[in-house]
Amino acid sequence: MSPDIWNPTWEDPFVPTVDADDEYAELIEAMRAAQEAVTRSKPTPRAAAAAAARLREIATAIAEFEVDEDDQIAGKRWDSAGHGQALIPPIHLDRMTDTTAIGRVTIGRFHSGRYAMNGGVAPLIFDEILARLANHHRPWARTARLEVVFRAPAPLHTELTVTARLVEQQGRKRFLHGTLHHGDVLLVEAEGLWIELKHEQTHNISRVLKEVAG
Structure with a gap:
């Protein structure tokens, strides 16, 4: 587990994930549960309005603790599957080397595209695991291109195997390949x-990105 879960960094150790049971992990798991429950439900108007009001109360309470992106916890809980965010299905990392990675992921109804995984979820999964491998023990690089080819529908509520492999590096370019399997x-x-960023692009990157964003 992270040495200090309340003061995480962007430095990704890229090690096998563990089960986390601290307060922040519980918060993220509750968010995922809410997303899944809403997706699966057909509430009455009264129930929907009541749930919306309760969710807004939670959002208001948490907003009191808003911080700068460099200080947030979300996205930096590298020890846990999903590393502290609820956007993509959490990937459980099992084995990693400098050039390969293998993990597991299960797709729920929140990420469904009519009885199977929504096609738009696959790029999120691959951008997650491929990018982490691309940056493991290497200078920071950003996604330049990601091409996804669908071979068969990905079933829901079933553990799937996701792999990543560093194919080659040419100067600042890093080429990677990934797969998602159900059994064989x-x-x-x-x-x-x-593409590996140049030194001037990584220097004080937070300030530069904020200026670009306006």
Whole structure:
């Protein structure tokens, strides 16, 4: 587990994930549960309005603790599957080297695209695991291209295997390949390109990005 979960950093150790049971992990798990429950439900108007009011109360209470992006916890809980965010299905990382990674992911109804994984979820999964491998023990690089090819529908509520492999590096370019399998069945594969940032691009990157965003 992270040495200090309340003061995480953007430095990704890229190690196997563990089960986290601290307060912040519980918060994220509750968010995922709410997303799944809303997706699965057909509430009455009264129930929907009541739930919306309670969610707004929670949002208001948490907003009191808003911080700068560099100080937030979300996205930096590298020890836990999903590293502290509820956007994509949490990937459980099992084995990693400098050039490969293998993990597991299960797709729920929140990420469904009519009885199977929504096609737009696959790029999120691959951008997650390929980018982490691309940056493992290497200078920071950003996604330049990600191409996804669908081979078969990805089933819901079933543990799937996701892999990543660093194919080659040419100067600042890093080429990666990924797959998503259900047993021996290839569901999705991806090819990606990551470009290593120049020194001037990484220097005080937070300030530069804020200026670009206006």
